[in-house]
Amino acid sequence: MGKGAGGNGRTTRVMTFEQFALSRGAGREEIGEAGLHRLNSSVSGAARQRATAKLAQQVTEWGARREGARQEYERLTRQGSIRAPTRIESLRTAARGHPDLVATQAARRLLAKQGVNW
Secondary structure, three states: EEOOOOHHHOOEEEOHHHHHHHHOOOOOHHOOOOHHHHHHOOOHHHHHHHHHHHHHHHHHHHHHHHHHHHHHHHHHHHHHHHHHHOOOHHHHHHOOOOOOOHHHHHHHHHHHHHOOOO
């Protein structure tokens, strides 16, 4: 956490919109139905339609929560209590990932080229 704008002593939280949305119950992990694709031919068409309608309702509610979270994130960003991570901060986060991941390796290479310790 860094100091807020103007050196007034308040702290500014560093988080991406996705992290913020997840903390508000509007993250991408909140959407979907894990078993919906498993509905086989033994499930009636009516049951399938009910499951699909329930998922559609959940998607609509999730979209509303996400839009509310986006507006709140933008408001808090303008106020200075939250800021998006810089490119270097994002690369450092990625560089701390599993060494076998391509994204981790790429982040490490980019940071090394810039002479930044990760």
